[in-house]
Amino acid sequence: MIYQIAYMSAARPGMSDAEVHDILRASTANNRRDGLSGMLLLVDGTFFQVLEGEREMVEQTYRRILTDARHSALLRVLERNREERSFPDWTMGFEKVFHGDPGGEFLPVDAGDLTQNPNVELLRKQAPEIISFMRSLYASRNMRGAPDLERRA
Numbered sequence: 001m002i003y004q005i006a007y008m009s010a011a012r013p014g015m016s017d018a019e020v021h022d023i024l025r026a027s028t029a030n031n032r033r034d035g036l037s038g039m040l041l042l043v044d045g046t047f048f049q050v051l052e053g054e055r056e057m058v059e060q061t062y063r064r065i066l067t068d069a070r071h072s073a074l075l076r077v078l079e080r081n082r083e084e085r086s087f088p089d090w091t092m093g094f095e096k097v098f099h100g101d102p103g104g105e106f107l108p109v110d111a112g113d114l115t116q117n118p119n120v121e122l123l124r125k126q127a128p129e130i131i132s133f134m135r136s137l138y139a140s141r142n143m144r145g146a147p148d149l150e151r152r153a
Contacts, residue, residue: 002085003055005062006078006127009071011045019070024094031091036061039086039093041130047071050131052085078127086131 011020020042031037036053049065051058066074087093 001081001083002052003058004050004052004078004080004082004086005058005076006048006050006131007062007065007074007076008049009047009065009074011042011047012070012072013045015045015070020094020096023070024092027092030061034061037085037087037090037092039090042094042096048130050086052082052087078131 024040027040031051031053034053034057036051036057038049038051041048051061062076065071
């Protein structure tokens with residue numbers, strides 16, 4: 001069984017593309033070492049990340065992310081066991097989407113206390129759909145071992 005979590009967090013306001021690439025480089029190396037795979041989606045300054053692998057390594061990585069000052073207000077929105085990985089050949093896939101300023105500067109995000117936001121439960125319910133979207137991005141990159149999108153998440 002593969003253990004999978006998904007979480008969201010707010011990127012630190014003013015975070016540069018170089019800082020995001022630093023996160024990706026470190027994540028790729030750490031995940032390769034720890035046998036993890038996953039994908040990071042960045043939408044208008046909000047991270048949505050999927051991590052999957054052996055449960056203890058996923059949890060250890062998540063605890064490390066909790067202390068990373070480059071993002072805040074982490075909120076786990078999905079936790080499950082799966083028969084197979086959703087992102088088997090990606091130690092850390094990445095996609096960035098901007099709806100706001102196309103110049104690349106992150107818009108300030110008032111993360112507040114997400115756990116008090118009434119929309120959080122809706123987000124938790126939509127997490128599998130977001131992962132399906134991420135899997136579609138993954139498959140569109142013609143990745144070797146891209147998951148069969150017809151299979152149920």
